[in-house]
Amino acid sequence: MGRPPCCDIVGIKKGPWTHEEDLILTSYIKQHGSGNWRSVPTYTGLLRCSKSCRLRWTNYLRPEIKRGKFTEAEEKMIISLQSVLGNKWAAIASYLPQRTDNDIKNYWNTHLKKKLDMFHSVLHPPHHLGSSSSSSDSSTSFQFFKREHNHLIHDSSTLNKFISTVTSTPSSTTYAFSTENVSRLLKGWMKTSPDTLKLKTTQTKEKLLPDGNDNYNNNSGNNKLDDGKILAKKIKIEEICKGDDDRISKEAAAYNFESILTFENISSCWEKNSSLDSTTVHGSTSATLEESQTTTTTTTTTPINDKVDSISESGHQGLVEDDQNQPLFCLLEKWLLDHEATGQVLEEDHRQKSLQYFDQI
DNA sequence: AAAAGGATCAACCGCCACTAC
């Protein structure tokens, strides 16, 4: 026999919560704490199911929740974390304790996804320019982007920084995809202990890598999310990189290649995009931008080989010799290190491990 | 001023892993 039913389905109330209901729930949680949600409707007399009570508390009533607009720093964090973790909103929310997974998910769907789409459309204009419909679309995209980021347009360094934020992460895999750092990254939101994770990681490697199959059976472990799949992908990429130094340098090339996304290039692209002149769009600058876009907007689901091949085919490997000598890690990684240093996210020993890891690279 | 369309976000739904029985 299983547990008794949590609540009676008949007579359950749905829809928006009233102020009175909020007060009742809040006072109950303050007295008894949040935990046994099954008993909440019974003890409070609320005509809500336990699930609804839990959601209301975790997504709205919790005192530590920060409401209002997301800051630029939060925005960057979400973009970077999303590129590494995917749509694991709870995991992402664990790095933003004052925001709920629901808020982050909503913000992503309503703001950030749109911004990234706009970047993509601006940097990668359609080939069929000239028709009236495409002119309307690209113009709208441009206007939206211009309205949203007017401050960036007038500040090239900020623009470059922002572009680097939204475009660089997927290509910088070498550090973030290391087993140790992925497990470190996932620490705090996985129920699995580090030791278990380490063991699982080893097992995953053994299971996946010999035959190259990344269909890790998530059901075999106690990992609640798809962290097994995430790990599997990243471990596989890491192994590929380890086994082929040339690929690592090409990954580095992919990263450095993004530095060509200067303000002038973006402006030029916009102008050409809005002018709807198909001949100029296929000119050198736009062509370069398109090629760079091939490398920079590639998600983690795209095989590295494709990305690397696109770089080779573009014939821009000379850009690897970028004298800026940028480090081979992305914003997220920089952020992790920064925050480790201030103790905001990770412990000091983790920072030391990260630094040791960088030394090894 | 009003209608239409878009944006926002709280809340719901369905699924899954965990776990009490």
Place this chain on the structure above:
DNA sequence: AGTAGTGGCGGTTGATCCTTT
């Protein structure tokens, strides 16, 4: 060991608010 309820998650919906025409 098997069953079924619970908690938690990501995806989706729909009511409301805002902006544009």
